[in-house]
Amino acid sequence: MKNIKLKKQFIFASPRLLLTLIGLLVSSFLWGQVPEGVNYQAIARDANGNIIPNQSISLRMSILENSINGNLVYEESHFVSTDDLGQFSIQIGQGTASQGVFANVNWGASSKFLQVEMDVNGGSNFSLMGSNELVSVPYALFAKTANFADSSANPGPAGPQGQTGAVGPQGQTGAVGPQGQTGAAGPQGQTGAVGPQGQTGAVGPQGQTGAVGPQGQTGAVGPQGLTGAAGPQGQTGAAGPQGQTGAAGPQGQTGAVGPQGPVGPLVAGSTNQTLRHNGTSWVADSTLLNTSQGVAINLSNSLPGNSALLDVSADDKGILIPRMNTSQRDNISNPANGLIVYNTDDDCINYFTTTWKNICGSDSAVQIGVGGNSNPGSVGSGRVFLAAKSLVEGHHYSRSFNCILMENGELKCMGYDGDYVHGAGTSNFEKYTPQTIGVCDSVKSFVTAYANIWMLTEKGDVFATGYNGHGQLGNGSTGSIYTVAKVNNLTDVSKIAGSGGVDHANCACALKSDSTLSCWGYNGYGQMGNGTNNNSLNPTSITTLSEVLDMQLAGGNYASGCAWLADSTMWCWGYNGYGQLGNGNNSNQSSPVQVQGLTGPFVKVVSAANRSYHTRCVLKEDGTVWCWGSDEFGQLGNGTPNQNRNTPVQVLGINNAVDIVAAGGRYGSFYAVLSDSTVRSWGYNGRGQLGNGTTIHQPAPINPGLSGVKKMAGGGSSTYHTFCALKTDGTVMCNGYNGYGQIGNGNTTNATTPTQVLGIWKAKDIAITGNTYGAFSMVILEDGRVKTWGYNGNGNLGTGNTNHYYVPTFIRNLND
Known part of the structure; x- marks a missing residue:
């Protein structure tokens, strides 16, 4: 045809x-x-x-x-x-x-x-x-429908055969026929070498400004401003007139010399005793011996010890050494090794051996990390973790508490204590200095969520404190527990995770040493992963998962969890309104579903989540970063803002990342630390959180110009979040929201570029967390002391008051 x-x-x-x-x-x-x-x-x-x-x-x-x-x-x-x-x-x-x-x-x-x-x-x-x-x-x-000439007449005789005409010109090539069916696919060819990284495309034009939203509620009254400088000294009034000098009286006669008095008695004493005046007379009752072997000061006439240059003995007095603050101590010129002073800033004796150290460090902080789903690296031989979450009551009035895990296994918390979250048997709402949580075993790690703390002990048991309306304490009930409760039926646990929000709808999961998972608490969206939507008052196993290497739980009331397995796959469950499960749809899942198009090995998973809004990013061992979920401000980092994705997309231009962090909830911002100790940032930037000198959101990673970065930390919710970089030289640089001094530079102006924190030179670890009012930060110094700054409305900085701190200050009574 x-x-x-x-x-x-x-x-x-x-x-x-x-x-x-x-x-x-x-x-x-x-x-x-x-x-x-x-x-x-x-x-x-x-x-x-x-x-x-x-x-x-x-x-x-x-x-x-x-x-x-x-x-x-x-x-x-x-x-x-x-x-x-x-x-x-x-x-x-x-x-x-x-x-x-x-x-x-x-x-x-x-x-x-x-x-x-x-x-x-x-x-x-x-x-x-x-x-x-x-x-x-x-x-x-x-x-078929055309008209033809009439052919009914008789044809005439045939004419002679005409000569053959010249060959006509070549006709035009006919149109290409329809596409044939696709043949069977050939064998898979070898994967070609990876091409060079293309240049980052130009940033698209700024979208039109959206309509102005409704007027928000009036914010809390800001902190009291500093007292103004004293006015100038008024002029000295005129001196009154000099009175006349009276006439001198006559010189009196010199009196006669009195008789010589008797010689007084000598003060009785013993050999080597020294004289002292007791307020009435001189007595000899103290001993100062200066011998060839040393000097002794005592009341018993004892010789100095053989190994002592100075031997002081007393049973009712002590030695008072020089007392000074940190600044005065640091101004001592060329201190000798072994020099001792008493530091009034940290209420502790300091001694000098190359650097100043304190002797109160038997329980000092030697490692730091944020509570929740962080995986802090090991530093030194001990450990300390920092954690704080927002406690939100009516009208979104935010309250915060903060906890530190000491190297001896004590967990100390400060700040808001509603819902008995400190487990002290009373709920007195605010504690301004660190208080020990009463766990009988040594605590290995802990996580927090809204009004709960979950603690993992060195023995592999799990304990919990706080609100229990949905069974999140895991003790088989929903009744209030005013002290620490042990989670039922859990042993040999290697890691815990928790999530929760303003409605107390909290849940927790535990990874056991046999590589299985169990979860308990609120389950309205399937966050237990056990195939139901029923709350679990006791831990229940996720029977469809095995050989679990690690896990993550995030999302507040709308929580979802993810676990990555030994076969390099990742599986997620729970709330999925923004595609945060990564399985190709937006339906909630009460059982784990596989994340599509993503294979490991994996290093770390982080989330920026608030209520139903949730962006999840994963760092792979090959140094690439992949994200999925909400993309309102370019949080996915793939160059196309406001296009939510329910399967992972690769963040542009990053192939050598060693760490990732996130903050901001719905207004998520993300940082990646690269192998060359520089960083890249993307996402929300309304208060300068990305550090590039602007407040324009970035849908693809940008370079904020930081180098020598050892670790990044971020914290705070909504648009009020802040990021800080710990550098290899021990200094700290921060940028973003600064309404309560979160930048640590002495003022409250937002910083759109990294700004150095004052008074921090030898930090070895850092953590940031926060609430609706913004972040507060903590660093551990090389000598084990902890400094903190930022929001302190509930005494959460542990400084003994509720003053916000615009520069770092020491936590009080941390080692009591």
């Missing part, structure tokens, strides 16, 4: 679907039968240009006269399925006709237009794809 192909190619589009017309042909069979159809072949694509493979669809094809709004001449419907390439074929004229007869269409009478409609679900809810004129009339169809 021969095919006559229309030369024009049509593309039909709708908001939901694209149709690319591959071929429109009329077939004429060898034996001359007039065709009754037009072959139509197209590819179905979605609005992003992606093909729609292997899906049943329905089409309605209409022939219109003279214009796209002309009379309907013919209409029919087809029900077809796309192939692996999204391709389908039909024959117009052979469908189910609903208007007219295809064979009666007069193709030569007027121009004809083809209108295409589609229902992607294969029903009859058709959407218009487009209409186009058929500018080349199918020959066979035209011939």
Whole structure:
């Protein structure tokens, strides 16, 4: 047969679907039968240009006269399925006709237009794809209705054979025929070498400013301003007149010399005793011995010890050494090793051995990390973790508490104590200095969430404090527990995680040494992962997961969890409104589902989550970062803001990351620390959180210009979050929100570029966390002391008061 192909190619589009017309042909069979159809072949694509493979669809094809709004001449419907390439074929004229007869269409009478409609679900809810004129009339169809000359007359005699004419010019090449079916796929070729990294595309134009939202509630009254400087000294008043000097009296006569008094008695004493005055007379009752072996000071006439240069003995007095603050101590010129002073800033004796150290460090802080789902690295031989979460009551009035884990296994907390979160048996709401949580065993790690603390002991048991309305204490009940409660049926636990929010809808999970997971608490969205939506008052196993290497739990009331396995797969469960489970849809899942298109090995998972908004990012061992979920401000880092994704996308331009951090909840900002100790940042930037000198959100990573970075930390909620970098030289640089002194530079002006924190030179670890009012930070210095600064409305800085601190200050009574 021969095919006559229309030369024009049509593309039909709708908001939901694209149709690319591959071929429109009329077939004429060898034996001359007039065709009754037009072959139509197209590819179905979605609005992003992606093909729609292997899906049943329905089409309605209409022939219109003279214009796209002309009379309907013919209409029919087809029900077809796309192939692996999204391709389908039909024959117009052979469908189910609903208007007219295809064979009666007069193709030569007027121009004809083809209108295409589609229902992607294969029903009859058709959407218009487009209409186009058929500018080349199918020959066979035209011939059927064309007029021919009358041939009824008798033919005349045949004329002589004419000479053969010259060969005519080569005709034009005919139109390309329809695409043949795709052949079977060949064997998979070897993976080619990775091409060079392309340049980062230019940042797109700034979108229009959205409409102004409703007036927010009036914020809390800010801190009292500093007392103004004293006014100038007033002028000294005029001196009064000098009085006259009186006349001198006459000189008196010199009196007679008195008689010589008797010689007084000598003071009795013993050898080596020294004299002292007791307020009435001189007595000899103390001993100062200066011998060849040393000096002794005592009341017993004892010789100095053989190894002592100075031997002081007493049973009712002590030695008072020089007392000074840290600044005065540091101003001592060329201190000798072994020099001792008493430091009034940290209430402790300091001694000098190359650097100043304190002797109160048997329980000093030697490692730091944020409570929750962090994985701090090991520093030194001991450990200390910092943790604090927002406690939100009516009208979003935020309250905070903070905890530190000491190297001897004590957990000390300070700040807000509502819901008995400190486990002290009373709920007195605020503790301004560190208080020990009463766990009988040594605590190994801990996590917090809203009004709960979960603690993992060195023995592998788990204890909890705080609110229990949904069974989050894991002790089999929902009753209030005013002290520390042991979580039931858990042993050999290696890691714990927790999540919660303003409605007390908290939950927790534990990873056991046998690589299985168990969870307990609130389960409204399937965050237990056990196939139900029922709260769990005791730990219940996620039976579908085994060989679990690590886990993460985040999202507040709308929590979701993820676990990565030994086979390099990742599985997630729970709330999924923004695609934070990464499985290709937005449906909540009460059992684990595999994250699509992502394979490990994995290093770390972080989240920026607040209520239902949730962006999740993962760092892989190959140094790349992948994100999915909410993308309102470019949090996914793939260059296309405000396009939520329910499967992972790769963050642009990062292939050598060694760590990632996140902060900000719905307004998430992210940092990656690279192998060369520089950083990259992306996402929300309304208060300078990305450190590039602007407040423009960034959908792709930018370089804020930091180098020599050892660790990044971020904290705070909503738009009120701050990031800090601990550098290899022991200094700290911060940027972002600074409403309560979170930058640590002595003022409250937001910092859009990294700014050095005052008074920190020898930090070895850092952590930041925060609440609705913003972050507060803590660093551990090389000598084991802890400094803190920022928001302190609930006494959460442990300074003994509720004053906000714009520069770092020491925590009080940490070692009591």
